[in-house]
Amino acid sequence: MGFVGRDKVKGCISGIVSKRERLRELSYAGREVSTRENLEVEFSGLLREIDDLVGNLQSAMRQEDLDLRTWQKNFAIVYDDRWSLGAEEIRGPLIPFLRGNLEPILRVVVAPDLPENVVALFLTIPSLKELLKRENHGHWGYHYHYLDAHGRRSDTLLTFERQLKTLSDGKKVKVVTWERHSESSHFAARAASWGANKRESVYEACVGDSAKRNLNDFKKPTKDAQALWPV
Template structure:
């Protein structure tokens, strides 16, 4: 991530601006609520009030977005546009930025010789305004909060674990469209893909037999009853149908 250079006059103006109550309160609020999200994310999969946790998690996300809007408004009001101070504005302009992502992990869902780990992944403050990104890049300790957005990596999904509860390289989610079976029934389609996170073994889902595929499918569909298909992570371009095939 490239540094932003200031002349002394610009730097003095920035320090005065950041020291103002409105901006300081917005920044402190964002940092505080972002840390609270991280605490929720580390609460563990055994949380019995998971539905309430998701509600509180969502409320914090909305509050952070509101604070980002307040911060942007304060910057516009004071006519502070840090983008004009950069020698190379492409660092901010050519990417979409957020304040990272957090996950809520649910209780394991057993199936034939394994289990699923349900995961709900949230992006924090997606599509940050460019001027806010530029401000965060200038303040030590804040630029570490910024992350380039990777689209399609949010939403509800499952990680496949073996009988020893070891995480595999395989992620499962639902296709956006239902599939019509020969008997005319419209059913959900579970897809699988490999993820880039830490894993302990290769699941080789492509080699699974019909019994295992059907067992995993029933576990996914049973857990998905309270959610819309749009709540799930969008399948990757190289994903494959697990069941029905």
């Protein structure tokens, strides 16, 4: 596929690739680059810019008569699926609690719900095709990994229920849940066997860190998630 004379299309693609690479650099740099808040601000800005460039690319494709119908062989791959430009994570400073630490993580999906004609265009260009990822919904947002006192990662992930819980005294509180994740880990946390003191300590650490966020910003608990506190 040639782009001779299609400067708007080339410019949009170049901008998307450049900003996507910057997101990856920030993800690898992690919390050592700057404060967590500053890192998240730059992340959010890059995500918005990529979304804008995707919209501009769509407009440029219409102007240049680059239409999905030109590549019917790619339509079967795109149809009835949802695509993005992958996902990245940024990690915050460790949060200590009773005999352990929480590692706060923000996982973001880059350019979710890519338009079909943009996906079809990227599929024709090998260097861009590798950026495309089928979306795995439910695995984005803020969450916490449980680490032991030595910084080893466990098999346990913590997040919040989307709704507050009403206690017997009428007070409404957040609910922290735990679940096992599929990423590499060094030990089993066995959260189901934790006593009340440890559960409360983890709960207070999570709630304290969540004060500036909405519950909908957090990763949605899976169907197998269990309440950590209150129970």
